[in-house]
Amino acid sequence: MSGFSLRKQARLRREYLYRKSIQERHLATQQRKDKVKVALQGGTEIPTELQENALELMAGGDWDDSGPKLAVELGAEAGGLADIDDEYRWAGVEDPKIVITTSRDPSSKLKQFAKEIKLLFPNSQRLNRGNYENKQLLEACRSNMVTDFIVLHETRGNPDSMVISHLPNGPTAYFTLADVLMRHDIPNIGTMSEQYPHLIFHNFKSKLGLRTQNILKFLFPVPKDDSQRVVSFINWDDWILFRQHTYKKVKEGKDYELTEIGPRFSMKLYRIMMGTLDQEGAADTEFVLRPYMNTARKRKFLSDEDPW
Incomplete structure (x- = not known):
């Protein structure tokens, strides 16, 4: 395997891991927002670990129930891919080999x-x-x-x-x-x-x-x-x-x-x-x-x- 191919494979792997890290970060934030939202709607106490940042989380919750908007925003941030976890992005378009x-x-x-x-x-x-x-x-x-x-x-x-x-x-x-x-x-x-x-x-x-x-x-x-x-x-x-x-x-x-x-x-x-x-x-x-x-x-x- 040539040095160029090795460098290309390493670069593609780094880009893929970067997109995965973006997805995981947004998912973790959304899960925290959901916990705060459920607590407020149910009239229960906000979890202790979220109380300090609860106002900040709710202020940034404009996309809580807007899946298409979220997909577009995250896709732009991740290099234009609507699906950040893009392992199977060509599935259904190209036959597997x-x-x-x-x-x-x-x-x-x-x-x-x-x-x-x-x-x-x-x-x-x-x-x-x-x-x-x-x-x-x-x-x-x-x-x-x-x-x-x-x-x-x-x-x-x-x-x-x-x-x-x-x-x-x-x-x-x-x-x-x-x-x-x-x-x-x-x-x-x-x-x-x-x-x-x-x-x-x-x-x-x-x-x-x-x-x-x-x-x-x-x-x-x-x-x-x-x-x-x-x-x-x-x-x-x-x-x-x-x-x-x-x-x-x-x-x-x-x-x-x-x-x-x-x-x-x-x-x-x-x-x-x-x-x-x-x-x-x-x-x-x-x-x-x-x-x-x-x-x-x-x-x-x-x-x-x-x-x-």
Whole structure:
């Protein structure tokens, strides 16, 4: 990689982090304004940490409920981008371009799973890992305008992990895989369709859920209205159940017939890193799953504000 390319990549990364810092600053200010506004409307005491600056916050609250105006103002401040968090700003405009690879020395089962994942994502290609490092592969992907880099891992021949790294600046999402059932293991499986699929996301409600939904959603191009292929991501108890079907209308009726075309597996998000896979250790962690936290506290958190 030339020195010019390295400098360009570093500059783009700095610009991206600057836009992110602007977004976070405005979000923090708006959250403080909302707390003061709720306290005043409810006739309750303003939180102690906000009392000193309450008048200043309310004086600057002219855009509290003016989303379009806020978007324009922040977009101008961030260099003309209406969406400051612009990781997926071209989503829906340009089709994603995906490269899929595996860990080193993959088993035959992991190779087969990688082939089926390639069929799952339109505009994707499978790359033999060989002895290449992640950094080398990601440099090649950036040079060829690849939008997402997916790595599949295994334990004792069973696929058990998927890493999705969005290029050029991230994020990178880490998923545990379980209950993997490949196409040739499902009886009476249908023929794999090459149509762009419609997507179904169920129970992705919270901020983390919407973040995860975006990471998965933008791996797929926009489907045509007459597409008869459906991909489903169903959140159940923090596990994402993946299913894929085709459908056709039953003759002389309003019912539809579903045919599963596989593969079938479950995913569990355990980390989101704000950088790319080659920046591990240097980029900030946006989310990490802590499965050994106090159970009662966890259940209270889930009931009050479900992370999904």
